[in-house]
Amino acid sequence: MMQVGDFTMKQSKKPVTLQDVAKHAGVSRATASLIVRNSPKIAPETRKKVLKSMEELGYVYDRVAANLRSKSSTTVGIIITDISNTYYSELLKGVHHTLEKIGYTVLLGVTFDSVEKQDQILSTMIEHRVGGVILCPVSESSDAIVNRLKKIQTPIILAVRELAGANCDFVSVDYKAGAQMAVEHLIQKGHKRIAFIGGYSKSSTWIKRIEGYSLALQQAGIEIDESIVIDSLPTREGGMDAVRQLLSQRNLPTAIFCFSDLVAFGVMQGIREAGLTPGKDIAIVGFDNIPEAEIFYPSLTTVSSFAELTGKTAAKLLHERIVHPEGENQRIILNPELMVRDSS
Amino acid sequence: MMQVGDFTMKQSKKPVTLQDVAKHAGVSRATASLIVRNSPKIAPETRKKVLKSMEELGYVYDRVAANLRSKSSTTVGIIITDISNTYYSELLKGVHHTLEKIGYTVLLGVTFDSVEKQDQILSTMIEHRVGGVILCPVSESSDAIVNRLKKIQTPIILAVRELAGANCDFVSVDYKAGAQMAVEHLIQKGHKRIAFIGGYSKSSTWIKRIEGYSLALQQAGIEIDESIVIDSLPTREGGMDAVRQLLSQRNLPTAIFCFSDLVAFGVMQGIREAGLTPGKDIAIVGFDNIPEAEIFYPSLTTVSSFAELTGKTAAKLLHERIVHPEGENQRIILNPELMVRDSS
DNA sequence: CTGAAAGCGCTTACAG
């Protein structure tokens, strides 16, 4: 008993290496190395013997040392802007699930929409020798990041927001088409005065939506009234603030197209605050189809932007790019889908 | 121009090392090494010169090689069961935020409540030489994992669910007290027939809740009716299934205490399905206070289990344990808090 | 399969 205890103590000080395993099993280090890497060149009995030694000694493979020597990597990074936004958690789920199945370990970075943090996280990940990075850029992206991405040797996949000139693979959703379907749906329901609420008006994803919004109105012969286009932070709080501003006007809209589901929840709350019933007095359409949209009351009509699929696709693109660094850049734009529910 | 291009190409093949930087700046490798590590022993001018060389050569620090040599680690792992559950995304946020501020890079693992996946993720993380791991165990934890944790050299912090005998630091919430306050609140509101719905009845977190539920009823002199205690998957779907079962009975309860907010959302949906109004016909109390609880309609009365704070605390415990491996194990149980809203 | 050697990119330790 004493001896077992002592032995364990020793291990805790000096971790056992492949060398130790080889000696214990009476084989060479090279053989042991082949075995941890599942080489088929090793005779089954030798293999068994060595695995037994590993078990006995409590050997743990040092993947970091292996990666260093073989100049490979088994980690990848995913950088999102906000972890509390279920759009991003769904996306993260898609990325994580796919990459882990392939055998990568994922490093998570969260920028909280800060350019500085994004820069810093990118550096840290690359210093950690990730094999590649999936980047969902912050909304206020500068030229600096584009220049940086062009220089980076590590494969980078952009998701959600594009960075013009960055020369990376890209996956996103057709926000313009999505906004257009949302507004066309409202027009079809008989609405003529339709507000567009929320979102950061400098971001590319907002600009795409306003294009779709404008196009739908235009095609229906409805003039755009800029007083009912109000931007905000892309959050629930932002939606509440914006809708308060909207409801303080005289000529109220009969329908609101919201930048995102998150904004829509804030908008609904603001509408209730004003004594109106969302979905009845004012129709609401969101964007993203986050899981909450379906279970909200009233359930939210929205445009699905397929967060999880976006993540999956980004993961696949990254894997392809890692395996095949020289291939031509891909640009995948998913088609959104209108989910009609009770709020419109 | 040609030359610049050629130069860049070369870099892409052979990454520049500290050796290259030292040569370029005319200093020794040791000096360069001290500079990347921000040693104060270096004269400012030397430092500046070397940093300039790094800039020019496009040097990127290889933290992995550095960690290997110095037997240190700058990564930590966090293992959660479900990324779509906002309880866990809030917890993850707390962990991530805290650890990143200290300077760790975080590896994310998601078990989807599978014992095998949990085992495998733990192995992968340790093979990646993480400095420590925060583990939110799967609900069906076996003795095997406990035995394994006892052997692992890497610091492990348990969060949310405890594993008896694992001998790790632990942080969680007092589920029993939380359940008790929830039920006492309902009793105070005049309810006498109170159901307990949802959750996996084998899990320690369910058992704690049933204890609190029973205690509150007992103290009020109300007998427990097992026909209105129905377990389920700890999800929205689980809540719907369970409440359907409940509503098919004759003697309906006037209030429902739900295992979690997620379950509560399913319960509310099930109640609406049956033509009743949640919060009016049947009072509902949830557990966790996830962000959606507040914005739901009707807003959900619930017990806050402080997900983000739990994550922050776990992160702090982990850091302490890494810095101070020999200290005594800590056990931090946060006090829950009742959030009264419209659903009760 | 073995064995001895070299090397991945860094840090450590030490004499000068």
Next chain:
DNA sequence: CTGAAAGCGCTTACAG
């Protein structure tokens, strides 16, 4: 501050 050497734990390449 420099310089030369050793080493972290692994893989690679090669002669046997």
